[in-house]
Amino acid sequence: MCAAVVKADGYGLGLAEVGTALHAAGCTKFFVATIDEGIALRKTIGTSPTVYILDGMMAGDTAGEFASHGLTPVLNSPGDIALWGAHCRGSGDGASRSPDGGTAILALDTGMHRLGLTAAETKDLAGASDRLDGITLDYVMSHLACADDAAHPMNHDQRRRFNELRHDLPSAPASLANSGGIFLGPEFHFDLARPGAALYGISRSTGAPKKMKQVIGLKGKILQVRVVDSESTVGYGATRSVPAGSRLATVAAGYADGYLRSLGNSGHGYAAGVKIPVVGRVSMDLISFDISAVPVDTLSPGDNIEMIGDHQTVDDLADEADTIGYEILTSLGQRYARRYIGGDAP
Amino acid sequence: MCAAVVKADGYGLGLAEVGTALHAAGCTKFFVATIDEGIALRKTIGTSPTVYILDGMMAGDTAGEFASHGLTPVLNSPGDIALWGAHCRGSGDGASRSPDGGTAILALDTGMHRLGLTAAETKDLAGASDRLDGITLDYVMSHLACADDAAHPMNHDQRRRFNELRHDLPSAPASLANSGGIFLGPEFHFDLARPGAALYGISRSTGAPKKMKQVIGLKGKILQVRVVDSESTVGYGATRSVPAGSRLATVAAGYADGYLRSLGNSGHGYAAGVKIPVVGRVSMDLISFDISAVPVDTLSPGDNIEMIGDHQTVDDLADEADTIGYEILTSLGQRYARRYIGGDAP
Structure with a gap:
């Protein structure tokens, strides 16, 4: 039982x-x-x-x-x-x-x-x-x-x-x-x-012998898409430099939403099926993703970045944050709009 | 202004x-x-x-x-x-x-x-x-x-x-x-x-030239005080061994309460003015502190461990968690009983 x-x-x-x-x-x-x-x-x-x-x-x-x-x-x-x-x-x-x-x-x-x-x-x-x-x-x-x-x-x-x-x-x-x-x-x-x-x-x-079915997804909304005009650093502490022409998406989520600060310069998301890295430190309310590998004009403000989903499981994100999936889940913040989908729905 | x-x-x-x-x-x-x-x-x-x-x-x-x-x-x-x-x-x-x-x-x-x-x-x-x-x-x-x-x-x-x-x-x-x-x-x-x-x-x-006044305190309640009868490991993954006779306090807080998992084997609290280390990994709802250095019979179930307070600032705890005080604060969970004390109160 x-x-x-x-x-x-x-x-x-x-x-x-x-x-x-x-x-x-x-x-x-x-x-x-x-x-x-x-x-x-x-x-x-x-x-x-x-x-x-x-x-x-x-x-x-x-x-x-x-x-x-x-x-x-x-x-x-x-x-x-x-x-x-x-x-x-x-x-x-x-x-x-x-x-x-x-x-x-x-x-x-x-x-x-x-x-x-x-x-x-x-x-x-x-x-x-x-x-x-x-x-x-x-x-x-x-x-x-x-x-x-x-x-x-x-x-x-x-x-x-x-x-x-x-x-x-x-x-x-x-x-x-x-x-x-x-x-x-x-x-x-x-x-x-x-x-x-x-x-x-x-x-x-x-220790599950095969992957558990994913039961949650997490998306972040793009606030801005930016093109960097000259080689520049991104975010607090200027910890990461990106070349001129880089395209960055600023997403409205941060460590206050449980996107752990340890994901700075190590996390990834997905957009249009393309794996995109977090660049710079995670801020309290904002994350910068380098979307240079995503075709131009694919992403606009209001579009979503997949942070947990089909491409990237809870476990994957936990690995990138040097923790376990449990902490990823229990840290999910209250500012996210939460939608619950019935067992039979897609 | x-x-x-x-x-x-x-x-x-x-x-x-x-x-x-x-x-x-x-x-x-x-x-x-x-x-x-x-x-x-x-x-x-x-x-x-x-x-x-x-x-x-x-x-x-x-x-x-x-x-x-x-x-x-x-x-x-x-x-x-x-x-x-x-x-x-x-x-x-x-x-x-x-x-x-x-x-x-x-x-x-x-x-x-x-x-x-x-x-x-x-x-x-x-x-x-x-x-x-x-x-x-x-x-x-x-x-x-x-x-x-x-x-x-x-x-x-x-x-x-x-x-x-x-x-x-x-x-x-x-x-x-x-x-x-x-x-x-x-x-x-x-x-x-x-x-x-x-x-x-x-x-x-x-970069403050002197320490800001502490405005919050955080205490965790002891659920159990345990004496280890033989050399033993503590917590998940058996990451930390303590000698026979060690006294452990199990506290009702964990990473689900924002006591970050990165504090496992690195965080400290204070009890009766004595600095006490976190032993083993932080669990979702529980933390084990080694209270061997606290005089016997000083601590009982229901007593509090100071996790942020006079002895240990937000910054100190952040250092131990390899993050910044901002993340410590924004991670504080909703299970804590929160008491607000007026500016004139002690």
């Missing part, structure tokens, strides 16, 4: 739209990072799907808030277990339980050292499993650190450790695989996979 | 709040990038301040829209001049003029090669200045490429070129200096300076 990870505003693509589309496609289990994201998602997809909160009971959140919005915490620590357990047994905060009130996921750390019970904490819990009284464990989960690299020894180490730690705990379904974990093979799948990146067209950092 | 540049959502800090504060402090001229930003700002600061739109008449925007919202375009091209001129002479789109309808800024390119009239276009215009009939030029402006580096020859080149180009045009007040330009000295000030970065506490990339 698959859940969908829609944290960080649906990986930057819009929690409401992404959540609605996945729910319509039959998804019944969702993961977000924070309780605020969970409350927002709940408003969109109604009361029936399960919404898990990866951050668990972040200090300040209360069990009562989880229960009143029908949200299910991932319990990352002995403290989380104590709070949620007290709530579920009717002895803690928000003691009148919601229908979802009794369930949770228990997270074990197997090598990320980020969230989840340590080996010692897991052993303690196994020896005092009454601390779980009243809690129905939907899953015991852990998270892979190196799933993008199938050959990395951490993968099998983490799987082995996961099985060892689970062994002494009360029996529950298990969940280990993120997108990369899915592609590591069936022994990593357990009872619930949790794809995020793969849902959004990211392939390269998930 | 000074205008305030508040584009890109007030450099990421909130257009409404920043605009209101600057207006209350006496600012009467504002610059934003797009007409949408201008419309939003106008709602906040009322009808009396002047709002300039740097992108000019972006394809698709109409003169009538500018006029009906009382926005003043920066004319970046012969096309912009033709559109706005026709409007101002009552012969174009939206012919019934608003009170602001007749004014504009004329932008000349002196070396950025991004926006503004080229030298040739400026000469053409000087020879046919009836194209400006009906338009009152508030300013003729240009933009400096290397103002952060006082010794860069581009600065005086651009100033000289700016004066040459203006010479043949109808007389109008002039504007050249951004934050960096202000610090280059009085000969760069002309009639209107346009600080952006300096308003928001950025010093390093503006």
Whole structure:
């Protein structure tokens, strides 16, 4: 079974739209990072799907808030277990339980050292499993650190450790695989996979054996087309020189729109099917592309440059920015006009 | 005289709040990038301040829209001049003029090669200045490429070129200096300076002779404090190993919140006055700090780590991320709880 990870505003693509589309496609289990994201998602997809909160009971959140919005915490620590357990047994905060009130996921750390019970904490819990009284464990989960690299020894180490730690705990379904974990093979799948990146067209950092279908496009509008009359530098810091006669297109997007500043002098776009380089630094609101290789009079103000699309995937742009597709997506700014196209539309 | 540049959502800090504060402090001229930003700002600061739109008449925007919202375009091209001129002479789109309808800024390119009239276009215009009939030029402006580096020859080149180009045009007040330009000295000030970065506490990339007052702080909340039981790697890709006994704080922020991924294994925060390094990669929603140097039991879940503040400026964090403070600010995400503190408050 698959859940969908829609944290960080649906990986930057819009929690409401992404959540609605996945729910319509039959998804019944969702993961977000924070309780605020969970409350927002709940408003969109109604009361029936399960919404898990990866951050668990972040200090300040209360069990009562989880229960009143029908949200299910991932319990990352002995403290989380104590709070949620007290709530579920009717002895803690928000003691009148919601229908979802009794369930949770228990997270074990197997090598990320980020969230989840340590080996010692897991052993303690196994020896005092009454601390779980009243809690129905939907899953015991852990998270892979190196799933993008199938050959990395951490993968099998983490799987082995996961099985060892689970062994002494009360029996529950298990969940280990993120997108990369899915592609590591069936022994990593357990009872619930949790794809995020793969849902959004990211392939390269998930170890996907073939390219994911691209689900987003990004275009920038040309504000000006300029012809350089003598050899000149372009943009801040005068970092790049172009010869006389060069044609430049100034596009109305910049690092404030998530076109990362690291794409200066390294990114590319496409126009009329021709690959065109970013010249000079990326500005806050503007990018200069050298369109000298595009036939003259093909491009005018108001025309679009393809920044992510058929010619250039999210992964390609991420490589040029020296990052991963995830950061490209979660950085997409709010000034873009966002259009959502139904699954059946072209 | 000074205008305030508040584009890109007030450099990421909130257009409404920043605009209101600057207006209350006496600012009467504002610059934003797009007409949408201008419309939003106008709602906040009322009808009396002047709002300039740097992108000019972006394809698709109409003169009538500018006029009906009382926005003043920066004319970046012969096309912009033709559109706005026709409007101002009552012969174009939206012919019934608003009170602001007749004014504009004329932008000349002196070396950025991004926006503004080229030298040739400026000469053409000087020879046919009836194209400006009906338009009152508030300013003729240009933009400096290397103002952060006082010794860069581009600065005086651009100033000289700016004066040459203006010479043949109808007389109008002039504007050249951004934050960096202000610090280059009085000969760069002309009639209107346009600080952006300096308003928001950025010093390093503006050539400021002394540190700007910090105007923002950024804190991340600790989700978990962990003790590592044996030498282990932290985070995705297992890029960083920490010895047994290391104490780690997992903080609820990540690159989806604009804590750039390039800060992995290079950023720092402060806790209890102690400098603490980011260990491992920055995740989408989580950062791990090594808090081994902070006295035991000082930090608990719910406590804050200082990410920008008294110990560490916007510029410091930008250096660690291999970028500039501007990108740090415009990347700040929407999941942070944002609190605005009045100018008189501590």
